[in-house]
Amino acid sequence: MSVSLRAQSALDVAALVQSRHASRRRRERFGRLLAALGAATVVASVLAIPVFLLFELLSPGAVPDGTFGRLGVLLTGTLRASLLAVLVAFPVGLAAAIHLVCFSTPQQRSRWRPALDLLAAIPTVVLGLIALTWLAPWLQSRIATLLVMTAAVLAAMLGVSVWLGARLRAHPVHRLWVMFGVAALVGACVAAWDPLAGTVEVSSPWNGVLVGLALGVAAVPLICSIAADALQAAWDRHVDAAVALGASRWQALRSLVLPAAGTGLGAAALLAFGRCAGETMILLMASGNMPVASADPREGLRSLSAELALSLPGAERGGALWRTLLLATLILFVLSWACNLAAGRLRARAFS
Amino acid sequence: MIRIAAARRGSFVDDLGSGTAAAGLALCLLLAGGIVLLLVRFGLAPFWPQPVVEYTLRDGRTVLGEVVARRGDAWIVRSDEHARPGDGYLRVREQEIVAERSPPEATVNVHADGRRSYRAGVSDAPAPDVVAAEPRNALTFAGKLAFFAERLRAYAFGGDRPGDPGQGLLPALAGTLTLVLLMSLIVMPIGVAAAVHLHVYAGNGRVGALVRGAVGSLAGVPSIVYGVLGLGLFVHGIGGGIDRWFYAERLPVPTFGTGGLLWAALTLAVLTLPVVVATVEEGLSRIPDTQRLGSLALGATRGETLRALLLPLARPALLSAWILAVARAVGAVAPLMLVGVVKFAPASPIDADFPYLHPSRQFMHLGFAVYDNALTSPDALVGVPRAYSAALLLVVLVLVLNAAAGLVGKRLRDRYRSFPI
Numbered sequence: 001m002s003v004s005l006r007a008q009s010a011l012d013v014a015a016l017v018q019s020r021h022a023s024r025r026r027r028e029r030f031g032r033l034l035a036a037l038g039a040a041t042v043v044a045s046v047l048a049i050p051v052f053l054l055f056e057l058l059s060p061g062a063v064p065d066g067t068f069g070r071l072g073v074l075l076t077g078t079l080r081a082s083l084l085a086v087l088v089a090f091p092v093g094l095a096a097a098i099h100l101v102c103f104s105t106p107q108q109r110s111r112w113r114p115a116l117d118l119l120a121a122i123p124t125v126v127l128g129l130i131a132l133t134w135l136a137p138w139l140q141s142r143i144a145t146l147l148v149m150t151a152a153v154l155a156a157m158l159g160v161s162v163w164l165g166a167r168l169r170a171h172p173v174h175r176l177w178v179m180f181g182v183a184a185l186v187g188a189c190v191a192a193w194d195p196l197a198g199t200v201e202v203s204s205p206w207n208g209v210l211v212g213l214a215l216g217v218a219a220v221p222l223i224c225s226i227a228a229d230a231l232q233a234a235w236d237r238h239v240d241a242a243v244a245l246g247a248s249r250w251q252a253l254r255s256l257v258l259p260a261a262g263t264g265l266g267a268a269a270l271l272a273f274g275r276c277a278g279e280t281m282i283l284l285m286a287s288g289n290m291p292v293a294s295a296d297p298r299e300g301l302r303s304l305s306a307e308l309a310l311s312l313p314g315a316e317r318g319g320a321l322w323r324t325l326l327l328a329t330l331i332l333f334v335l336s337w338a339c340n341l342a343a344g345r346l347r348a349r350a351f352s
Numbered sequence: 353m354i355r356i357a358a359a360r361r362g363s364f365v366d367d368l369g370s371g372t373a374a375a376g377l378a379l380c381l382l383l384a385g386g387i388v389l390l391l392v393r394f395g396l397a398p399f400w401p402q403p404v405v406e407y408t409l410r411d412g413r414t415v416l417g418e419v420v421a422r423r424g425d426a427w428i429v430r431s432d433e434h435a436r437p438g439d440g441y442l443r444v445r446e447q448e449i450v451a452e453r454s455p456p457e458a459t460v461n462v463h464a465d466g467r468r469s470y471r472a473g474v475s476d477a478p479a480p481d482v483v484a485a486e487p488r489n490a491l492t493f494a495g496k497l498a499f500f501a502e503r504l505r506a507y508a509f510g511g512d513r514p515g516d517p518g519q520g521l522l523p524a525l526a527g528t529l530t531l532v533l534l535m536s537l538i539v540m541p542i543g544v545a546a547a548v549h550l551h552v553y554a555g556n557g558r559v560g561a562l563v564r565g566a567v568g569s570l571a572g573v574p575s576i577v578y579g580v581l582g583l584g585l586f587v588h589g590i591g592g593g594i595d596r597w598f599y600a601e602r603l604p605v606p607t608f609g610t611g612g613l614l615w616a617a618l619t620l621a622v623l624t625l626p627v628v629v630a631t632v633e634e635g636l637s638r639i640p641d642t643q644r645l646g647s648l649a650l651g652a653t654r655g656e657t658l659r660a661l662l663l664p665l666a667r668p669a670l671l672s673a674w675i676l677a678v679a680r681a682v683g684a685v686a687p688l689m690l691v692g693v694v695k696f697a698p699a700s701p702i703d704a705d706f707p708y709l710h711p712s713r714q715f716m717h718l719g720f721a722v723y724d725n726a727l728t729s730p731d732a733l734v735g736v737p738r739a740y741s742a743a744l745l746l747v748v749l750v751l752v753l754n755a756a757a758g759l760v761g762k763r764l765r766d767r768y769r770s771f772p773i
Contacts, residue, residue, distance in 0.1 A: 024653060031655035035553055038545020039563045042629060045622045046566040049577060052585050095376020103370050112377065114758075119384040121754045123683030125719045126743045129726050130390060133736050154375060161371025162364060169367065179371070179378040217383055224380065250366040271572075278574020280686035281719075285727060305576045309689050312580065317588055329580045333573065340572030 053330045057323060067324050073293040075331060077301035081283060082276035084212025084297055085219050090269050092216075093223030099176070100224075101231040102253050108173060120221035128285030131214035132206075136286065139213075140205040143298070144196035149187055156186040200298065206288030208297035214282045219272040226271060230264020230350055231257060267346035274339025278332060280305040304332045388747070395744025398737040399503040401496050404458035404470055404488050405429075407444055408451040415442055416458070416470045418488075420733055428733060430468065437466040438731050460486045507741070521742055527693075527715035528749075530701055532678045534617035534711070535624065539677055542621070543628025544670065550629070551636040552654050552662070571626040579687030582619030587611055587691060611692025613701040614711035619687050624677035631676055635669020636662060638765070668760050675757035679750050685719035693720045695728075718746045 096116070100109050139146065160182050161168065161175070168175040202209075234257045242252035258265075288300030289310065308325055315321040402418040407429070409415065417431035417440070426445045433440035455472040462468060462484040469479070491499060507521070546563065554560035591608035599608070608614070639662060647657040663670075685693075694714045701713040721742040729735025 024656070028653045028655040031658070032553060035545045035549035038542050038547075039549035039554065039559075041542050042546045042563055042570065042625060043566045045625060046569050048585060049573065049581050052581060056584065092376050092379055095373045096380045097376075099370075099373035099377040103373055112381070115381050115384045117754065117758070118388070118751065119380060121679065121683075121750050122387060123685070123719060123746055123750060125683070125685045125722050126391065126747055127387075129722050129739055129743050130387065132726055133739070134390065134394075154372075157375045157378075158368055158371050161374070162367045165364075165367050169370070175370065175374045176378055176381075179374045180381065183375065183378050183382060217387075220380060220383070248363070248366050250369040254369070274572060275574075278576065280574070280576045281723065284686075285723065305574060305686070308576050308580060309686055312583065312690055326580070326584070329577055333577050336572055336574050336577075337569065340569070344568065 049333060050330075053326055053333065056326050057330065061318070061323060067327065070291070071304075071324070071328055071331065073291045074302060074304045074307050074328060076293050076295075077287070077291065078277050078283075078303040078305070078332070078335070080208060080295065080297070080301055081211045081215060081287065081303055082273050084208055085215035085276040086223075086269055086273050088212050088216030089219035089223050089272060093220045093268070093272075094227050094265065096220070096224045097227035097231055098253065100228050101235050102249055102257070103175075116221050116224055119217070120225075123281075124218055124279060125281040125285070127214050127218055128282040131210055131282065131286040135213065136205040136210055139210055140202060141198045142194065142196075143200040143202065143209055145190065145194055146209075148196060149190040152190050153183050153186045156182050202298045204288050204290070204300045206286055206300050208287075208299060208301055211283060211287045211301065212297065214286050215276050215279060218279065218282060219276055222275060223268045223272045226268035226347075227261075227265050230261040230268065230347075233264070233350070234258075234260035261350070263346045264350035267343040267350065270339050270346065271343040274336040274343070277303075277339065278305060278336045280309050284309055304328045308332075391740065391744045391747055394737070394740040396500075396504070398741060399500050399507065401486070401488050401491060401499045403454050404460060405452060405454050406458070406472060407449050409444070409448045410450055411448075415444055416455075416472055417442065418460070418470075430733075432469045433467040437468070438734055440468070441733060454489050456489050457487065458489045460488055462486070521718070521721060521738075521745060524716040524718045524721045524742065525745065527701065528682060528718045530709070531613060531617055531620065531688075531715060531717065532681050534613060534709075535620040535681055536674060536678060538617060539621040539624050539628055540670075540674060543625055543673065543677075544632050546625075546629045547632035547636060548658060548663075550633050552658055567626045567629050570622070571630075575623055575684050576686045576690075578619050578623045579690035581622070582615055582687060582691040583611070586615040586618050591615060608712050611690070611714060612712045613692065613715050616688050616691045616693065616715070617711075619691050620681045620684060623684055623687065624680050627677045627680055628673045631673035632666065632669055635666040635672070638669070639665050668763055672757045672760040675753050675760065679753040679757065682746065682750055682753070683719065685717070685723060688717055688720060689723075693717045695720070695724045718742050718749070722746060 100112065104112070157179050160178060164178065168178065235253075238256040238260060239249075239252050242256050243249075247255070283301075283303040284306040287303060287306060289302045289306055290300040291302040292299045307328060311321060312325050315325055402420070404416065404418055407415045407427075415429055415431060417429040419427050420430050420441075421428040423443070425447070426443045429442045429444050431440045431442050457473045459471050459473075460468055461471065461479070461482045463479070464481045464483050469482075486499070546567075550560055550563055554563060587610065591606070591610070591612075595606055595609040643661060643665065644657055647661050648654070652660070692714050694716060696716065701710050701715045722739045725735040725739035725742065729738070
């Protein structure tokens with residue numbers, strides 16, 4: 001099939017060669033112009049955002065008093081939510097990436113990747129819905145239970161891992177299924193037993209912990225895929241030497257691969273932070289939208305993005321609220337752009 | 353060989369370390385599976401026939417209806433509705449219940465206006481406006497399954513009865529599809545042109561670096577910022593301009609100067625531009641260089657090579673880029689809230705009146721239906737199940753699109769693996 005395809009293509013091209021020259025040149029120039037127009041549109045759309053924001057903000061008219069205080073509260077809300085999300089998502093994403101890169105065969109990897117893709121594909125409005133209607137009522141009195149559950153699940157997994165030791169070592173698939181079962185079983189047991197219900201007081205069911213969890217779920221696939229890229233590059237470079245010197249996989253990972261992949265992992269965290277800062281639907285639905293300036297994860301929050309989604313449709317164009325919200329947009333744009341740029345630099349350095 | 357030996361080597365610390373790593377992946381898989389199961393469970397629950405129960409209370413009253421939720425120590429029971437759907441919810445506290453039974457002949461009467469009424473037996477003559485009488489408690493499992501399948505069919509293909517959870521989702525689905533199709537018409541030519549420029553003309557020079565940087569920056573911009581751009585530049589700027597020039601007689605009532613389908617499609621087009629450019633460029637760069645060089649050696653210009661050879665070969669990449677862009681756009685709700693999505697559109701943006709597609713009209717959207725039903729519905733007992741039904745539909749749509757993109761991409765990769773080079 002491929003051979004005939006090539007022959008056909010060659011004939012097509014030969015036919016073109018025999019066509020008239022002036023019209024060919026004209027067509028060539030026209031095609032080139034079209035392509036350049038497309039590229040120019042891309043560049044223009046990037047430039048349009050800051051140019052539009054600055055143009056509107058610099059046009060005459062005063063920014064109302066107290067704007068910066070209000071935006072400061074929103075900014076702390078955004079930063080707090082993103083930080084909590086990265087704190088939740090980074091360990092999980094990194095561990096998953098380590099397992100994919102260092103303890104799985106390529107076949108297993110290609111089998112598990114779709115599950116992570118699935119997680120990445122779920123629209124954030126759906127995660128927000130689940131956080132709002134399913135997780136929030138449960139979590140309201142059970143933050144302590146959640147912590148106990150995490151610790152118990154982790155301890156049980158590690159216990160089983162050490163107990164079954166050598167039998168699991170060469171079989172990452174078995175290990176994963178065992179872990180899967182242990183996690184589900186212990187988690188369900190702690191949830192049913194619920195030892196510490198009501199020990200941690202929260203001011204509202206929509207609080208920082210809830211936002212961190214929901215936003216963290218959204219960030220896990222991103223962190224995992226970028227961390228896996230960084231780890232894979234470092235692993236390929238170092239593993240043969242380490243193993244030839246007698247190191248086990250874990251020793252190779254800890255002593256050589258993790259330090260070598262450090263910048264790449266930092267880039268993953270930064271990128272996830274920027275993505276979470278710009279995320280809107282989860283924050284709109286799960287954060288309670290109360291402007292509270294506090295670092296306490298048990299308090300609710302209101303983020304820049306949620307403020308935009310809630311207030312901008314009702315803002316009169318050119319009015320005080322409009323300008324305040326455009327300023328908020330500019331802050332959000334600069335924040336995510338800076339995170340992106342820094343992450344890009346880190347990744348470039350990691351792969352050079 | 354060396355690596356296999358290393359896999360069997362190891363100690364206590366190794367088991368702890370690799371166990372933690374496996375725990376992380378296990379948690380990811382649990383999350384993915386759990387979320388999908390949760391959506392299926394809550395999204396499909398409204399279609400399953402609930403039994404009719406009769407509670408006898410301590411004060412001698414009896415309550416007949418179906419249990420819909422539990423709040424604290426009380427059951428929420430949907431009971432006879434007299435004036436409008438949703439006015440018959442009762443709160444029955446558990447300690448007030450002295451007896452509970454499910455009358456085997458109980459029926460649910462569905463009225464033409466969506467109200468439900470409950471009868472313990474079949475003896476009374478049904479009211480004239482009853483459109484369906486369901487003997488819920490007499491259903492066998494197969495009967496329940498048939499009921500479930502019938503309701504689901506009505507949900508998917510229309511024909512819903514008033515008061516069903518699928519009400520209003522069909523126009524939302526239609527709005528979503530119209531929106532993404534219009535967006536595709538805008539984004540695909542621009543994205544493909546930009547990718548072609550990058551691959552064929554710009555190369556790795558200064559212009560190429562500029563365009564690549566722009567694509568990278570676009571990918572990192574939060575979606576709500578695109579919404580602000582759409583509102584300020586497209587709606588107020590361009591739309592307001594069109595109104596002043598062409599629809600001045602209708603001002604101050606805006607025609608294009610307010611949120612609408614066209615502006616939402618433009619906004620989503622900018623949002624999905626980086627996906628299209630990156631995917632198409634990758635597809636073009638996967639084509640073996642020998643193809644391009646052969647064509648050029650035969651005297652074809654770059655444009656001719658592109659048209660006759662590269663673009664036809666990269667067709668799967670174009671398809672894959674289109675599907676990925678649509679999948680991204682379907683899930684992007686936040687920017688739409690600023691550029692014209694509404695909870696109920698009086699007129700569909702696509703209808704039988706000339707010119708059939710009305711780009712200035714407001715529209716409904718599945719993702720917004722999720723948000724709106726969950727958060728702003730006056731009746732959470734109706735709104736939340738409806739939100740889950742919409743969410744299930746949305747997730748199925750996105751997952752099917754992503755799976756399709758994956759399959760197409762795989763076909764593309766396989767095609768070039770078999771190239772005899």
